[in-house]
Amino acid sequence: MADLSVKVAGVSFANPLIAASGTFGFGREYGEFYPLSKLGGISCKGITLKRRDGNPPPRIAETPSGILNAVGLQNPGVDVFIREDLPWLKQQNTVVIANIAGNTVEDYCAMAEKLSETDVDMIELNISCPNVKSGGVQFGTSCESVGQITKEVRAHCRKPLIVKLSPNVTDIASIAQAAEAGGADAISMINTLTGMKIDIRTRRPIIRNNTGGLSGAAVFPVAVRMVWQVSNAVSIPIIGMGGITTWEDAVEMMIAGATALQIGTVLFSDPYAPVKIAEGINQFLNDNHIASVTELTGTVIPW
C-alpha cells in the first residue's frame, strides 16, 4: 500500500481526492453510497451570505464528453450551512472545505469571518462562478481584482485560504500570481469554461441562463495545461480539477503540478468514481515502486 496522504496549506488529507464544489452538495447524498472518509476531502456546494434560489430550469445540458450547467449558486446561506450541515460533515472524518461566493467583497469578508469561528478546515474563495449576474467570476478575471479580493478576505480569514480560479481569462499564470501575492495559501483550478448549447429546432439555448459552465472530460486537457502553467508561476500548492474521469487522468494532473485533486462531473455517471480513482492511483504507485503520491506532483518533463 503506497502512501496516498497529501498536505495542502498545512492541512492533511488521507488521499488527494476531494469532491468538487457544486457536484456533491454538503455530502449527505453521496454519503449514502460510501463512507465519506474514503475521500480526502469535500469542497461543499458554494454558499453565499444569504439564501439563494438559483436560476430557473433547465440548468443543465449534455455536450460532447461533458456537461454545461448554470445552477446559479442555489444554497441555504452561510448560517444554515454552519448550523445544520457543518456539524454533520465534521463527523465524517474527512477534510471539510467551505466554498464561498458573494455579490460584493463585503459578502466574502463577512462569510470568512463567520466560518473562521467554526471548525471548518479550509475556505475556498469562489471568484469564478460563471452563472450569476453579479459577483462570482467578475472578481476573478483581472489580476487587480483577484489580488484585491484575496487580500481583503485574507484579513478576515483565520483558516487556510484556497482561491479557485476561472479558466475564462487570457493569462491564468498572472492571475494565480495575483492570488498568491494577495495571501492565498493554495490555488484550486479550473472552474468551468463558459459555453452554450442551442436547440436547432426551437433556436432556444437548452439552458435557461443561455450560457453555462462546461465541465467533464472535454475540459481535461485545458485544465492540465493551465495547472502546468500555474505550477511554473507560483510556489503555493495547486488543487487540480477539470474533467478528471479516470485514475490515469488523476496521475496526469498531479504530474502536471497538482498536489491534490477535485473530482466533479464524473460523479454523475459513476458516484463511486473518487473511490475507484484512489484505488487506481494506489495500484499505479505500487506497480511503479513509488512510495508516496506526493512524489508525482510537478514531475512532468516538458520538451
Add this chain to the structure above:
Amino acid sequence: MKYDIRQLRLLSNEAIAKGIYDMRLAYGENEIPVQCGQFAHVYVPGKSLRRPISVCDARDGVLRLVYQVKGEGTKIMSQMKQGEQVDVLVPLGNGFCVDKEKKYALIGGGIGVPPMLYTAAQCKEPLAITGFRSRELVILQEDFAQAGAEAVLVTDDGSAGKKGFVTDVLRERIAEVDEVCACGPTSMLEAVARVCAEFGKPCQISLEERMACGIGACLVCAVKVRKNGEEIMQHVCKNGPVFNAEEVVFHG
C-alpha cells in the same frame, strides 16, 4: 447505505410503438424494492449523464422501463441487447402515495403513461385514462387491463380511442374517484391539476426536468413549489418526481 448501483441483465428491449422501447431487466430478486412513480437512473456508455427513466413495472423480479428515443443517450439504450449487463441506480425519488381503499383516476400522457402502469397495479380497480398524439404512439393498453384497471384511451386526432384530451374524460368521470395521479407533459399536468382543483380532488403529479446526479446533490433539476405560503426551489430527483399538484408553481 441507502443507494446501490446494480448490474442488471437485459432480458429484452423491443420497440412497442414508434420510437418507444420496452426494456426488461432481471433484478436478481423477486421483490424489487421500488414504489410506483419512482425512477431508475440508467448508465449509458460514453455519455456524461445517466438517463432517468420512470419505472413502468416491477412485478415478479422484472424491472420494466418503457422509454422514448429522444436523443443520443436513449438511442444507445435502444441498441442494448439481450444478455448485456445494464448499470442501473434504482430506486430513486418519491413515488405516488396510493391507498388500496380509495378509488383513483390515473392519468398518463404520451411517454408519461408508463409509470401509471405500476401505479395501477397498486390500486384497486383504478380508472386509467391515457392520451397520445395519435394511434402509432399508443402503448400499454392491454397491460392496464391486465393490471385490473378500466383503461380509457384518447388521442389528439381520434386515430385510436376517443378523440380529445385526457382532461375531457377526467371531467366526465371525476365524480367517481377519490384521488388523481398523473404523469405527462407539463401542459397536461397543469390542465389535470386545474380540473382537480375545480372539483376539490387531491392530485399527485410526476414532473420531469433535465437531471444530473439523480439524488439531490447537484441541484440542477429544480422545480418551484409553494410551501407554507413561501415559494422555494425543490428538486425533481429528490423531493419528487411526484409532487402534490397544489404545491407546484407552474411556469416558475
